[in-house]
Amino acid sequence: MAPTQDPIAQHLADYRPYPFILHQTRLDFTLKPAATRVRAALTLQPRAGVEDLVLDGGGRVTLIALRIDGAAPDPTQVERDDETLTIAAAALPRGVFVVETEVEIDPSANTEFEGLYLSGGMFCTQCEAEGFRHITFYPDRPDVMAPFDVTIRSEKPVLLSNGNPAGQGPGVAAWHDPWPKPAYLFALVAGDLVSVSDSFTTRSGRQAELNIWVRPGDQDRAGYAMEALIRSMTWDEDVYGREYDLDVFNIVAVDDFNMGAMENKGLNIFNSKLVLASPETATDADYERIESVIAHEYFHNWTGNRITCRDWFQLCLKEGLTVFRDQQFTADMRSAPVKRISDVRALRARQFREDQGPLAHPVRPERYEEINNFYTATVYEKGAEVIGMLKRLVGDEGYARALELYFDRHDGDAATIEDWLKVFEDATGRDLAQFKRWYTDAGTPHLTMEEDWDDSVRGGRLTLRLTQHTPPTPGQDDKPPRVIPVAVGLIGPNGDEVAATRILELTQAAQSFDFDGLGARPVVSTLRGFSAPVVLERPIDDRTRAFLLAHDTDPFARWEAGRDLALSALVALAQGRQAGDEFIDAIGRLAGDDDADPAFRALCLALPGDEDIATRLAALDVTPDPDAIHAARDGLARRLAEAHAERLSELYETMAVPGPYSPEAAAAARRSLRIAALGLLNRIDRGDRAEVLFGTAGNMTERMAALICLIRRGRGQAALDALHDQFGDNRLVMDKWFSVQVMSAPPAEAPAIAGRLAGRRDFDWKNPNRFRALLGGLAANHAGFHAADGSGYDFTADWLMRMDKVNPQIAARMSTAFETWPRYDAARRERARAALDRIAAMPGISRNTREMVSRMIAAGA
Ligand code: TRP
């Protein structure tokens, strides 16, 4: 195929194998903060005829020496540009040869945190997706894999790389990784670190040493991560039959980190907020997240590392599958229904938002300018949903057989989505040609369901008429129908289930399904377990919703009925109509149902967020008014609290967890209901309960909840000061301190508060967590970010421009605060547009931010 004529972008259609086989990689690092030397020896062999050898290498990698089979090549045969080093075919031997390079790099000047950099005096690396090219010249692409031998020379006491230890002396350590891997899985750490250690014996008897490396003083906050690691290793053996494959497994906690964590082979590197936890500093949500990310990175050892991606277009092959696996793990460790509901909430908040706006793209994109911009909710979370649907369609056994075949057939490969689907076809005999559209087509399908009851048939006939339609997305107007698994169950008029869950497979634009012999007309419980990532439109009245909230046997559908009740009320209230009585009644009844899991009740009590309401309004073609939405939500919460004050205060008292703090699910569930009750009561008790709780609670979960309540009542200052006094030197707590003030502020004041906080000396904005705390806090304050005077937009744009010069990945990622801008009113659109134009016009704008901003601007054109 001819290369696509679009020079600034990469295209899936242009894939071509690397023309050389890489047999072996040897690396030798001499670490100095400002002048690190890297010597590399690559054993290569032409795949077919000899071509020019092109190695990737960023502009700040300085070439010191180059040899081919021990001799310097003729300089006229070597070409260096900003992104590559090319050695002409004429200078290369015919068979196997060794290219040796020596380069110098400056980790101390690396503010992008990509490649080799310093964090608090510690050397560390981040190579996914294309960071290795900032360390040395290399074929930096995931389908070029080799075993690695690494030598590290440094005065730092702890020197780590991938694989197994292969010798150590004063100031030097050697590592050998026998498993061929692409460069993006390389890692190196050198620092003054201490470890929390344990060990794990695999099912087949391999002893693995487990270490979690942290800064001295942090050891007592790493225990939970270690327990989570051991649970993850056990689970992957039990459920997927996957064993660990090295003698050591190291995890390192780093304070400056662009994302959550990274699955480097045998040496996972984590953002310290996803490792360190103590009851006084971390919330229940933090503990749960630590457990799931530890699992996620560990599970990548098979889904990502042993089987990797052919190219970055296939990113969902490893990320969608690994998210799906970590979701299954959390469901098994904690409450499966609660996990499912939380995952759907997150999917709607982040992925639906993305899929319905200017940044929509397929789970497997076909074009990108900067791959770092495609580590998205669509690739990760929708990628996981697609696998869930596949499992639903082929059944649990079919799924198990397919995964077995996948590991068997592709171990050691750099694979594609075609390979993945072929495995399912071969293992189950099912044709997945139509299913593949879930990978290739962007956009969230809208599903409508209408029902009809026919008495004239004996026993009665229920007919469900399903239709699907996917709105256009950038670059794709025409959306052929997809296969959509719709899980349906039927509830009889007395509240008993009369038909168990059955999967209807919708394959056409419109299709009908009959149910006969039911006797009496049932109530339909549909999209059970959120069986497909679609927007369901269904003509249903509040009475039926309340019935489902009371009786549905599927926990997701039951929660969804409550959410629908809330949303329909909020949508009406935001448009100045009266509504909400049905919701208040039904939720009150549920709150007092002591047979229901407290965590489930807490989820039902949580009103949809401002952002959810805006999204729903936009879907109904109503321009969302952020202030009206905020007022509607406030008003409904207050009415809910007033109507059920007694029951809520009873819950607040009885859900207190006695004894020492435990992060496990049952205790966290009680706290979550307690906090939900507190949040509602706070609207009528002026913050008195919150003040007491803040002063007495021994755990961060309740203190943080109390702090939010106090801020909402305009009396948070004393608590904020107390928290600062107590934890001023704890970065992770201070991140919360920054974000909560902006997130929970009255919207009209939020941009000014953000501005004031940004002026503080301890606003260490180059630290990604701190930057995200403040800017993410504002973005999470919907009416604050969208303040009518544009101050939220301007504040955000100013800081994105400043960040772009220092760390483009973070700037580009945070620019998604603007991704819904086209749906607001003309005045807001104009201000948002001006802010985006200002960013786009910035001299020297990074490729990352340029791509994001131009996609967002194009949508409003
Ligand atoms: N592969 C990592 C994960 O999901 C995420 C990742 C991609 C990443 N690029 C990164 C992490 C850059 C840190 C920095 O598991």
Ligand code: ZN
């Ligand atoms: Zn991942």
